[in-house]
Amino acid sequence: MQVLASVLGVFDISLDKLSNGELWLAQFFRGLSDGATYASVALALVMIYKSTGFINFAQGSLALLGVYLAYIFSVEQGLPVVVAVLCAMVASSAVAMLVERVFIRPFPPDHVLPLVIVTLGLLLIIDSAVGIVWGFRTRSLPSMFPSGAPIEWGIAQLTWRTIGNLGTVFAVVGLLYLLLSRTKVGLAFRAVSSNLESARLVGIRVGPTLGFGWALAAAIGTLGGALVVPDLLLEPSIMLRVLIFSLAAAALGGLDSMVGAVLGGLVVGLARNLLVTFLDLSELALATAVAVILVVLLVRPTGLFGSTRVERV
Amino acid sequence: MSAPYLEVAGLRAAYGDIQVLHGIDFSVAEGQIAVILGANGAGKTTTLRALCAMVSTQGSIRLAGEELAGQRTADIVRRGVAHVPQGRGTFPDLSVEENLMAGAYVRSDAGVRADMEQWFETFPVLGERRAQAAGSLSGGEQQMLAIARALMLRPSLLLLDEPSLGLAPMITRSLFEQLTAINAAAGTTMLVVEQNASLALGVADVAYVLEAGEVALSGPAGELAADANVRRAYLGY
Numbered sequence: 446m447q448v449l450a451s452v453l454g455v456f457d458i459s460l461d462k463l464s465n466g467e468l469w470l471a472q473f474f475r476g477l478s479d480g481a482t483y484a485s486v487a488l489a490l491v492m493i494y495k496s497t498g499f500i501n502f503a504q505g506s507l508a509l510l511g512v513y514l515a516y517i518f519s520v521e522q523g524l525p526v527v528v529a530v531l532c533a534m535v536a537s538s539a540v541a542m543l544v545e546r547v548f549i550r551p552f553p554p555d556h557v558l559p560l561v562i563v564t565l566g567l568l569l570i571i572d573s574a575v576g577i578v579w580g581f582r583t584r585s586l587p588s589m590f591p592s593g594a595p596i597e598w599g600i601a602q603l604t605w606r607t608i609g610n611l612g613t614v615f616a617v618v619g620l621l622y623l624l625l626s627r628t629k630v631g632l633a634f635r636a637v638s639s640n641l642e643s644a645r646l647v648g649i650r651v652g653p654t655l656g657f658g659w660a661l662a663a664a665i666g667t668l669g670g671a672l673v674v675p676d677l678l679l680e681p682s683i684m685l686r687v688l689i690f691s692l693a694a695a696a697l698g699g700l701d702s703m704v705g706a707v708l709g710g711l712v713v714g715l716a717r718n719l720l721v722t723f724l725d726l727s728e729l730a731l732a733t734a735v736a737v738i739l740v741v742l743l744v745r746p747t748g749l750f751g752s753t754r755v756e757r758v
Numbered sequence: 759m760s761a762p763y764l765e766v767a768g769l770r771a772a773y774g775d776i777q778v779l780h781g782i783d784f785s786v787a788e789g790q791i792a793v794i795l796g797a798n799g800a801g802k803t804t805t806l807r808a809l810c811a812m813v814s815t816q817g818s819i820r821l822a823g824e825e826l827a828g829q830r831t832a833d834i835v836r837r838g839v840a841h842v843p844q845g846r847g848t849f850p851d852l853s854v855e856e857n858l859m860a861g862a863y864v865r866s867d868a869g870v871r872a873d874m875e876q877w878f879e880t881f882p883v884l885g886e887r888r889a890q891a892a893g894s895l896s897g898g899e900q901q902m903l904a905i906a907r908a909l910m911l912r913p914s915l916l917l918l919d920e921p922s923l924g925l926a927p928m929i930t931r932s933l934f935e936q937l938t939a940i941n942a943a944a945g946t947t948m949l950v951v952e953q954n955a956s957l958a959l960g961v962a963d964v965a966y967v968l969e970a971g972e973v974a975l976s977g978p979a980g981e982l983a984a985d986a987n988v989r990r991a992y993l994g995y
Binding site: 629632633635636638639640642643644645646647648649650752 | 810812831832835836840841843846847848849850851852856859860861863864907908911
């Protein structure tokens with residue numbers, strides 16, 4: 446008992462907190478809400494990883510650009526937030542296609558290392574460009590969902606925003622699934638992911654197909670950004686932090702699984718909120734994400750749902 | 759005799775600095791089966807890849823009188839050229855059915871479903887596994903799937919790279935019987951690279967022997983099968 450008390454002491458855990466059911470529930474809801482935002486950016490990462498075999502580090506930056514555009518459209522131009530976010534999704538898709546065409550396509554798609562370096566460069570360039578154009582002052586983007594909470598238990602609130610975030614992520618996964626499994630462009634996309642050479646040999650134009658993947662991923666990333674930013678403040682480094690949590694989510698889910706990305710996002714969101722609250726680790730919130738990545742790589746490199754390719758000889 | 763369906767002249771191909779084909783000429787008449795023989799490294803696979811613009815080339819490739827050299831792979835496929843590459847010609851993560859749908863990617867006509875059912879009849883084992891991931895099929899089944907995938911294009915020219923690789927002799931024989939039947943029924947022109955020279959020469963109309971990136975011998979398949987040098991080098995008797 447004494448040992449337990451001293452361990453709790455090290456982490457500054459009070460038993461009052463631990464036995465507070467409402468606090469648990471409150472953090473559970475917050476975790477789900479955060480998790481949904483990580484999940485949506487993780488989905489964008491998984492899209493690119495599935496088709497190209499590398500992590501697009503510029504994913505967060507394209508989302509950042511998208512969120513700034515959403516801010517311009519809504520706060521400065523006065524469009525309704527939902528419309529502004531949709532416009533921003535379209536605009537960031539166009540930018541992503543341009544970026545893919547100019548900076549990615551000149552490199553052979555099967556040489557992953559140069560491409561990863563290019564996406565890292567793009568991350569720095571886009572984040573800095575956003576800072577130069579819009580400055581480093583923080584702004585706030587309104588949420589797409591109404592404020593308030595339909596369900597409350599004391600301090601625990603299931604807010605419209607939490608419900609909206611979760612609903613959005615599940616809707617995105619559903620639509621992505623339909624797009625990839627039921628449409629011709631989806632078939633082309635999966636064919637390119639599965640076997641680049643055979644995809645060429647059946648007449649699929651590989652470059653534009655990958656460009657489509659970038660556009661789709663940028664739209665999803667922008668949507669994810671528009672979910673996460675209202676909880677925080679909009680400034681040029683905001684998506685870098687989100688990217689790290691989303692990377693952890695994607696790694697946990699197995700990098701190439703969309704369902705894995707969503708569950709990974711929710712787990713990371715919950716872990717983060719519970720650890721920060723009950724272990725008083727707010728300074729180490731980011732470290733929890735890195736810890737998740739590390740543990741996954743050590744214990745189960747294919748993540749929870751990652752495919753070890755089935756291939757007979 | 760009519761003009762050849764596929765006419766290749768002065769075809770050169772290189773991987774980086776390494777020149778693999780040093781200007782080869784050959785032709786295949788419409789509806790014929792041609793076989794390319796040669797030792798490892800002679801440039802057989804490269805020849806097929808060159809026809810599909812999967813490697814950088816110089817020289818002329820005319821299909822039904824139209825120049826293919828300089829066109830991109832996706833456009834050459836739209837001209838009716840299907841290619842079964844060596845080894846893995848399938849999409850391992852896609853189901854058998856989706857593999858065939860991908861094979862018909864450039865087609866927009868209504869006959870795709872019917873064609874798929876037809877190939878499921880020709881290769882019943884594929885029909886039994888239609889919902890299964892292609893990667894879980896055996897080597898022989900995957901080879902059948904790769905060929906069926908190529909036929910879904912309704913190709914006018916079918917390029918086959920070592921279709922017998924890794925197959926049991928019985929399966930290889932029945933595969934070649936299927937290919938000749940398809941050739942007879944649909945009039946599909948075929949260009950086959952094959953290690954099993956006796957089998958390939960048995961079904962082919964014309965044959966070319968490549969040596970170090972050049973055509974060393976050519977002629978009707980029956981004549982080459984009787985040629986003493988070919989017999990010693992490729993047939994082993």
